Amino acid sequence: xxGIGTRARFVLxxxxxxxxxxxxxxxxxxxxxxxxxxxxxxxxxxxxxxASVKITNTDTGxxxxxxxxxxxxxxxxxxxxxxxxxxxxxxxxxxxxRDHIALGVGxxxxxxxxxxxxxxxxxxxxxxxxxxxxxTLPSTGFTRSSCDAVPGGFYQVSPSRSPVLLLSGGIDPxxxxxxxxxxxxxxxxxxxxxxxxxxxxxxxxxxCMRDVxxxxxxxxxxxxxxxxxxxxxxxxPRPPAFVSLRAAHAKASEPGR
Numbered sequence: 001x002x003g004i005g006t007r008a009r010f011v012l013x014x015x016x017x018x019x020x021x022x023x024x025x026x027x028x029x030x031x032x033x034x035x036x037x038x039x040x041x042x043x044x045x046x047x048x049x050x051a052s053v054k055i056t057n058t059d060t061g062x063x064x065x066x067x068x069x070x071x072x073x074x075x076x077x078x079x080x081x082x083x084x085x086x087x088x089x090x091x092x093x094x095x096x097x098r099d100h101i102a103l104g105v106g107x108x109x110x111x112x113x114x115x116x117x118x119x120x121x122x123x124x125x126x127x128x129x130x131x132x133x134x135x136t137l138p139s140t141g142f143t144r145s146s147c148d149a150v151p152g153g154f155y156q157v158s159p160s161r162s163p164v165l166l167l168s169g170g171i172d173p174x175x176x177x178x179x180x181x182x183x184x185x186x187x188x189x190x191x192x193x194x195x196x197x198x199x200x201x202x203x204x205x206x207x208c209m210r211d212v213x214x215x216x217x218x219x220x221x222x223x224x225x226x227x228x229x230x231x232x233x234x235x236x237p238r239p240p241a242f243v244s245l246r247a248a249h250a251k252a253s254e255p256g257r
Contacts (some may be wrong), residue, residue: 004046036104038075039111040068041088048115051090057082058099081105086113157186163225164191165216167209169199171238190222194230198238201253208232 041051053066055075059082066074081104087097093115103109128212164187168180177195184193194212196203203209218227 019193033105034075034078034080035105035107035109035113036075037079037084037086037103037109038073039086039089039113040072041074041113041115042072043093043115043117048090048093051088051093051115054087055079056085056087056088058085079103081107086111088113088115090115092117098184157183159186159188160190162190163222164215165213165225165228166191166193167203167213168193168195168198169201169203170195171199172201172203174201185222190226192226194233196233196236198236204237208236 012255037055041048041053047068049068049070049072051068051072052061053068053072055076056063057065066076068074084101084103085097085099086101087095089095094117096113096115098111099109101109108235141203164184166180166184168175168177168186170177177193180193180195182189194209196206198208199206204213209230209232209252212228212232216225216228219228
């Protein structure tokens with residue numbers, strides 16, 4: 001029973017810490033610095049679909065031209081931080097413009113417009129309203145203040161008391177080996193990091209590495225687990241750029257598959 005319990009901890013440690021590598025990589029390497037400006041165009045009677053919206057970065061002079069949808073809504077995503085001007089035009093209404101809109105790193109601003117009936121050649125400069133900063137992170141329900149409340153050590157990886165095997169693909173664009181190396185260093189001397197140079201994401205699915213994992217888990221002593229032979233990683237061939245569908249179908253139809 002003692003051996004079974006130890007091996008179970010090995011499996012748990014390997015799985016949890018492989019996931020930790022992915023989460024840490026996402027936190028360190030995939031932070032979005034660009035922002036978004038959105039809003040709804042309406043008049044005194046309701047929303048206005050089909051209105052022309054122009055969003056200009058006054059620092060660079062780069063503009064985006066949008067059209068409000070059936071709900072009067074417009075949205076410009078992936079905007080670089082800077083100062084912006086938003087103008088709206090619609091036949092039968094006075095043009096409206098809001099300038100000096102400061103978009104910070106990762107900000108999501110809501111800039112609404114209420115148009116007045118008149119000639120399009122007439123323009124109303126909206127200066128009284130302040131853009132609304134949306135502090136809700138997309139698809140999470142968490143707010144920036146929630147993130148601020150997370151303890152400082154939450155993203156730190158603690159030293160491991162059990163052997164841990166971390167696997168990385170040398171050509172993995174999602175969690176490259178440098179992230180696994182940082183996690184292995186934080187875990188301490190009981191962590192071993194194996195890089196499969198010619199593999200991408202999903203190293204655990206490679207037949208050779210499945211065998212390495214089984215031997216790592218089955219090892220009785222910690223030293224034996226950390227010393228498991230992973231030399232086959234160097235023999236894994238680079239995946240082809242294109243696989244023939246006919247060849248793939250024929251291989252899948254082979255007896256025993």
